[in-house]
Amino acid sequence: MSLIKNRYGKGRVRVMRIHRDGEQQEVSQLSIRAMLEGDFAPTFTHADNRMTVSTDTIKNIVNIVARENTGLCAEEFCQVLARKYLDTYQQISSVAITSHETKWTRLSFDGKPHPHSFVLDANGRPTVEVTMTRTGGPALASGIDGFAFMKSTQSGWENYVKDRYTTIPETADRICATSMVASWAWSAKPESYPAANSHILDTLLKVFSTTYSKSVQDSLYRMGEAALAAVPEISEISMACPNMHFIPMNLSPFGLDNNNDVFLPTDEPHGQIECTVGRR
Numbered sequence: 001m002s003l004i005k006n007r008y009g010k011g012r013v014r015v016m017r018i019h020r021d022g023e024q025q026e027v028s029q030l031s032i033r034a035m036l037e038g039d040f041a042p043t044f045t046h047a048d049n050r051m052t053v054s055t056d057t058i059k060n061i062v063n064i065v066a067r068e069n070t071g072l073c074a075e076e077f078c079q080v081l082a083r084k085y086l087d088t089y090q091q092i093s094s095v096a097i098t099s100h101e102t103k104w105t106r107l108s109f110d111g112k113p114h115p116h117s118f119v120l121d122a123n124g125r126p127t128v129e130v131t132m133t134r135t136g137g138p139a140l141a142s143g144i145d146g147f148a149f150m151k152s153t154q155s156g157w158e159n160y161v162k163d164r165y166t167t168i169p170e171t172a173d174r175i176c177a178t179s180m181v182a183s184w185a186w187s188a189k190p191e192s193y194p195a196a197n198s199h200i201l202d203t204l205l206k207v208f209s210t211t212y213s214k215s216v217q218d219s220l221y222r223m224g225e226a227a228l229a230a231v232p233e234i235s236e237i238s239m240a241c242p243n244m245h246f247i248p249m250n251l252s253p254f255g256l257d258n259n260n261d262v263f264l265p266t267d268e269p270h271g272q273i274e275c276t277v278g279r280r
Contacts, residue, residue, distance in 0.1 A: 003041050003044050006041060006044055007035050007036060007040075008035065008036060008040065008055065009033065009034045009036050009058055010032075010034050010059045010062075011033040012031055012032075013031070013032040013033070013034065013058075013059050013062045014029070014030070014031050014264060014265045014266070015029070015030055015032065015063060015249075015262060015263070015264065015265070016029045016246050016262070016263040016264070016265050017029075017066050017261065017263075018070065018152050018260065018261050018262075018263075019071040019261075020261075023115045023116075024116075025115060025116045025153065026071065027104050027118060027150070027152055028070075028073075028077075028101070029101065029102040030074060030099050030100070031100045032062050032081070032097065033096075033097070033098040033099075034061075034062065034082075034095065034097055035095070035096040035098075036089075036092050036095055037092070037093050037095075037096075038051075038091045038094070039093070040091070053089055053092075060254070061081070061085065062081060063249045064084075064254050064256065065077070065080055065081045065084050066261075066262045067251055067258065067262045068256075074099050074101050077099070082095040082097050102120070102265075103121040104118035104119070104120060104121070104150060105121055106118055107149075109206050109209065109210065114209050116151050116154065116209075117149070117150070117152075117208070117209035117210075118149065118150050118151070119147075119148065119149045120147075120148035120150075123146075123148055124144045124145065124146055124147030126144055126145075126197065127142065127143045127144060127145050128140070128141070128142050128143075129142075129183065139185070141183045141185045142186070142193065142197050143181070143182050143183030143184060143238075145181050146179050146181065147180045147182070148177070148179040148180070149177070149178065149180070149208065149209075150176065150178075151175070151176050151208065151209055152175050153173055153174075153260075154176075154212050155174050155175070155176035155212070155219075156170075156215075157171055157174065157215060158170045158214070173260060174260075175263065176216065176219070177243070177244035177245075177246065178216065178273075179241075179267075180239055180240070180241045181239070181240045181241075182204070182238065182239045183237070183238050184200060184231075184237040184238075185235050185237075186235070187233060187234065187235035188232075188233040190233040196231050196233060196234075199230055199231055203227050203230040204223045204226070204227055204239075206226075207219070207222050207223045216241055216243065216271070220239050220241060220273060220275050220277075221277060224237045224275065224276075228277060228278075235279055236278030236280075237278075238274070238276040239274065239277075241272075241273045242267070242271065242272050242273075243267075244265070244267050244270070245270060246263035246264070247264045247266060249262045249264055
């Protein structure tokens, strides 16, 4: 028997990069698969690991290259990453890098692009729910399901309960992101449902994007207040917002700071924040 072909590597290495140019920030969220070929046959055939690079090391190099190259597009980033493996390990003969990008689109308000707020491409599914009886008029609610938005700064989490079970540190500068499920109940018919729905969503996003968030709870309540003020035909608005977490990578073992530039995107487990804001 002979080993005809082999390769190995690391898959689903998720990384979020933030590139800062003054107040303007760019975000790039990638899922990387790095596969190596080279002088690794003895690991398969003779249980000899002396030439084999740990897959955890392969993952670490993704994060190191991300920290050193926050502004590169995906094509340039993947080329730099592949070259890093080849330059570092002589036993590697070829590297195959696959990247899938999660696209975030910059928000604009009053015709001006916002420096640090974004929505997910191909975002959300509009919803409608009607309840009707033979004796009463319809109860109508509109909304949106799975609408993801994010800001890369201007969010914090401080002054919360701390005890012997608490491990999360305080911060006044974090990524805040969620995939929101929201619905609003109609008390009167607007001139145009689509236009009113669009105005509600624009209002929610503007409050989220342009004001500092002391917590997701803080933002949600103020977003609800603003939506009710903007569209008098709705009586209440409910929002459920699971956190989309971006965990700062610890790069100190490699002699690098992070400076809130490189993050691990994860959505499990997540915080689940829900509220209803009404006129009564």
